[in-house]
Amino acid sequence: MSDAKRRVAEAAAELVEPGMRLGLGTGSTAALFIEALGRRVADGLDLPPAAATSRASEDAARRAGIAIIDMMGPDAPAELDLAIDGADEADPRLSLIKGGGASLLREKIVEALARRFVVIIDESKVVEQLGAFPLPVEIVPFGWASTAHLIRSRLGVEPQLREARGEVLKTDNGNFILDLPFGTIADPEATARTLAGIPGVVEHGLFIGMASEALVSDGQNVRRLTPA
Numbered sequence: 001m002s003d004a005k006r007r008v009a010e011a012a013a014e015l016v017e018p019g020m021r022l023g024l025g026t027g028s029t030a031a032l033f034i035e036a037l038g039r040r041v042a043d044g045l046d047l048p049p050a051a052a053t054s055r056a057s058e059d060a061a062r063r064a065g066i067a068i069i070d071m072m073g074p075d076a077p078a079e080l081d082l083a084i085d086g087a088d089e090a091d092p093r094l095s096l097i098k099g100g101g102a103s104l105l106r107e108k109i110v111e112a113l114a115r116r117f118v119v120i121i122d123e124s125k126v127v128e129q130l131g132a133f134p135l136p137v138e139i140v141p142f143g144w145a146s147t148a149h150l151i152r153s154r155l156g157v158e159p160q161l162r163e164a165r166g167e168v169l170k171t172d173n174g175n176f177i178l179d180l181p182f183g184t185i186a187d188p189e190a191t192a193r194t195l196a197g198i199p200g201v202v203e204h205g206l207f208i209g210m211a212s213e214a215l216v217s218d219g220q221n222v223r224r225l226t227p228a
């Protein structure tokens, strides 16, 4: 699917106009977008500093010659023109599961600022119902097992603490990730509400009503999807 990722990344880079305030996503598709955007910047496209959704994307943007906003400082923006990011699943309403790359919190903060949020995905990510991809949830380390118990009892799913290279994965924010293997999420809004009401949950990877459109590729063509 790397041809598909490259095609949507390049199509997304063409959406960028001079002066646009951008949000830069995270993951392998977003990384290809950042590279493609960097080529346009090298060709003279003039952009103000962009908001990156992870340390990895900050580094990728700097390597590509794209200036970055200090999102920890007082100049973090109130609005962005366009955010571009990948996703793990998208349903016909363009509700998304995100966070496979553990960056869902920064992604949600940045993408909530965007007047237009374009999702770039390959065909394998388009689903009728969300949930085959385990739903990532960012939680604070304090009491993580208690938070997992509450999630289990309120949602009937067995949370898995995410590890990387044999250690508990820590997000860019110093938090942990629980992956929730639902199989099917019958009511994403209700699931989102339940998770938001559990102490210790910082944010979940359901992005509902946020995406304006999706660019989807099978490796040959790129089609545009809007929320059903």
Ligand SMILES: O=C(CO)[C@H](O)[C@H](O)COP(=O)(O)O
Binding pocket: 025, 026, 027, 028, 029, 030, 085, 086, 087, 088, 097, 098, 099, 100, 101, 102, 103, 104, 107
């Ligand atoms: O949500 C994300 C990171 O937190 C990514 O956008 C998502 O995991 C898709 O990644 P990729 O483009 O590598 O398939």
